[in-house]
Amino acid sequence: MNLKKIGMITIGQSPRTDVVPEIKGILGSEIDILEAGALDGLSLEEVKRFSPGKGDYVLCTRMSDGTEVVIAKKFILPRMQRCIDLLTRKGAGIVLLLCTGKFPEFSSKRLLIEPQKILDNFILAFDGKGQRIGLMIPLRDQMGQAEKKYAKMKGQTIMQAASPYGRRDEVALAAKALKKANPHVIVMHCMGYTQAMKDQVREMTGKPVILARSLVGRTLKELLS
Incomplete structure (x- = not known):
């Protein structure tokens, strides 16, 4: 090996x-x-x-x-x-x-x-009553499957969709919406999100940001x- x-x-x-x-x-x-x-x-x-x-x-x-x-x-x-x-x-x-x-x-x-196992267990480490976790995922069509996955969490999950492969403003728009929801932490739940995108989200929201990759x-x- x-x-x-x-x-x-x-x-x-x-x-x-x-x-x-x-x-x-x-x-x-x-x-x-x-x-x-x-x-x-x-x-x-x-x-x-x-x-x-x-x-x-x-x-x-x-x-x-x-x-x-x-x-x-x-x-x-x-x-x-x-x-x-x-x-x-x-x-x-x-x-x-x-x-x-x-x-x-x-x-x-x-x-x-x-990565799913690493990332989702990391998210569970933040879970607790009163905790708000912001999730950025690529597609609105994925929200249903994400909601099902996190349904048993004690805290609140707030989701926004922004494709890392789409329009340049998608991530910014999602970050703006997440900022309004005031989460304690934001998780960018796709390996396609870049370090530059993370920096953008952190700067726009002022929140800790976890980048999958x-x-x-x-x-x-x-x-x-």
Whole structure:
């Protein structure tokens, strides 16, 4: 097992030039990163066949050219498993999913890191009576599944949607709305949100902000140090 070689899997197309460099900056230059994507090799027209229907678990990601796509989780699960197997064969010592969505159990011969488990357990650490947690998620269509997930929390969750791959003003508008709700902390619940977006939200709201990719990156750094 080579712990200097990390496999990273996007639910979209690789390489994720918008995500991986920031995580690599946390891990250090001595770490080699292998990438694979659940939508690799597919055209935009082919990906449109994966569009969600009623009741589907919705995911938001991007193509290699940066185009935003919305897909149903069920269509990419076999492709994600193949990505895990591929990166394992290529020598990855640890495999990281670049998505905060909730997934069924995959088969992996290597340690598999799922950001959803890290992020949601981190959120639970802030939970308590009277606590208000602001959540920024990519799509309004994801609010229902998020509300269901956090329904048993003691505190209040306040959600706003802003795609990291959409219009430049989406994050600012969501931050403005969250500021009015006056949460104690804001969680940017998608690996697509950047450090620059976090800085913008923190500056606009004056609140502590948790960024998914940096939290996951620092967790991985702890494993490797």
